[in-house]
Amino acid sequence: MKTHHDHYDVLVAGGGQAGLIAAIVAAEKGARVCVLEGAPRTHRGGNTRHTRNLRPMHLGPLSVLSGTYDEEEYWEDLLRVTKGKTNEKLARMTLRKSTEAVDWLESRGVQFQPPLGGTLHLGRTNAFFMGGGKQLLNVLYRHAEGLGVEIHYDAMVTGIDIEDGAFKGLNVGEHRVTATAFVAAAGGFEANIEWLKEAWGDVAENFLIRGTPYNRGTLLRMMLDAGVQQIGxxxxxHAVAIDGRAPKFDGGICTRVDCVSLGVVVNENAERFYDEGEDFWPKRYAIWGRLVADQPNQVAHVIIDQKAKGGFMPPVFPAVVADTIPELAEKVGIDPVQLEKTITEYNAAAQPGSFDHTELDGLHTEGLAVNKTNWARTIDQPPYSAYSLRPGITFTYLGVEVSEKAQVQMASGKECPNIFAAGEIMAGNVLGQGYLAGIGMTIGNVFGRIAGSEAADYALNR
Structure with missing residues (x-):
């Protein structure tokens, strides 16, 4: 790879939403900008390729969004899923600045569509990209190119030079590039199984990686080794229960199984292990990968009956179907006697009430070791269906610490004057654990705009 110039005002590593937005904002301010995308052009954009929405705060109807989603409700949702593991100052700033996200994207050509239904419950909170993440990327790349942003593919950073907290330059193979300001937006390390094993042990060998195979954490590791402060x-x-037949890498959002709250989930011993109706699916789907990871052989099975059909978005793989519970157990490879016992006990524990999947309906079980607190309908209407599940890792939360100006912080306490970060590589500042549907894209959008603006201001005012 050879860049057109040896020096730029702003150099961006990472060609997903966060990096592109940073590049666009910097270019709109008049900076000479170069984007280094580690993937080939066919796979450009990191995990943005697999996204479909972002979650903006809004005080009143906004574009395709209905009603109001104010700061306090948003904050309470975030607090609930993270269990307090978040930087409140940065988080609240993110929520407030998210009010500008939809308009910013629309003014640059991104189109949105009405929200999807079923188990998602996102009509008021999440704005869906027309054509998904690929449409978003195509529009942003086209807009960036129109501004003169230089873009290189297959440009994985192989070395970075940080001296006394300041960016000096980096290498892509043999080629060295320097810049007055640098934006790190190259994602996390979820595709690096060896790094995952450092944290999870050998069970990580059984993880499926929903997102890009190119997020190996190379830049993140180099920055941490150079003395940047770690966060998370x-x-x-972000670990989701996905169809066990999904590919090892890059299966994307269509491999997610969204019917958990409409049925029961059992492990390889045909036993339930967690409350499937704890909360609305967008606030709980990202805990199920971790839950499955804790089960024998990192496998589970969601069981539904005919009543659940049509109430969720079906995944790309068809369900395993049978007329009886024992037959279904045989087909998915678990003990038929134990599964029938589990389902019979669950049905007997289900309390009377009205089912309403648009609300926390309180339709629950009583007397079980693991009760279901909402949507606990009996499973008694054949044919029965099963989806086998494995942990699907989307992105990691370990990253670099940043300020409100997206400036990277050094472990020494020094603030990097010309290094900024956006997207997954810094999302752990807001997401210490858990997940809220669409907030990853919100973080990337907000910090992409901040990082691009601050980097350009630094470069152009030197």
């Missing part, structure tokens, strides 16, 4: 824990991540 290596075993915290």
């Amino acid at each position: 824990e290596p075993d915290q991540c």
Whole structure:
């Protein structure tokens, strides 16, 4: 790879939403900008390729969004899923600045569509990209190129030079590039199984990686080794229960199984292990990968009956179907006697009430070791269906610490004057654990705009 110039005002590593937005903002301010995308052009954009929405705060109807989603409700949702593991100052700033996200994207050509239904419950909170993440990327790349942003593919950073907290330059193979300001937006390390094993042990060998195979954490590791302050824990991540037939890498969002709250989930011993109806699916789907990871052989099975059909978005793989519970157990490879016992006990514990999947309906079980607190309908209407599950890792939360100006912090306490970060590589500042549907894209959007603006201001005012 050979860049057009040896020196730039702003150099961006990472070509997903956060990096592109940073590049666009910097270029709109008049900076000479170069983007280094580690993946080939066919796989550009990191995990943004697999996204479909972001979650913006809004005080009243906004574009395709209905009603109001104010700061306090948003904050309470975030606090609930993170269990307090978040930087409140940065988190609240993110929520407030998210009010500008949809308009910013629309003014640059991104189109949105009405929200999807079923188990998602996102009509008021999440704005869906028309055409998903690939449409978003295509529009942003086209807009960036129109501004003169130089973009290189297959440009994985192989070395970075940070002296006394300041960025000096980096290498892509043999080629060295320097810049007055640098934006790190190259994602996390979820595709690096060896690094995952450092945190999870050998069970990580059984993880499936929903996102890009190119997020190996190379830049993140180099920055941490150079003395940048770490944020987050290596075993915290966006981990979803996905179809066990999904590919090892890059299966994307269509491999997610969204019917958990409509049925029961059992492990290889045909036993339930967690409350499937704890909360709305967008606030709980990202805990199920971790839950499955804790089960024998990192495998589980979600069981539903005919009543659940049509109430969720089906994954790309068809369900295993049978007319009886024992037959279904045989087909998925678990003990038929134990599964029938589990389902019979669950049905007997289900209390009367009205089912309403648009609300926390309180339809629950009583007397079980693990009760279901909402949507606990009996499973008694054949044919029965099963989806086998494995942990699907989307992105990791270990990253670099940043300020409100997206400036990277050194472990020494020094603030990097010309290094900024956006997207997954710094998302752990807001997401210490758990997940809220769409907030990853919100963080990337907000900090991409901040990082691009601050980097350009630094470069152009030297």
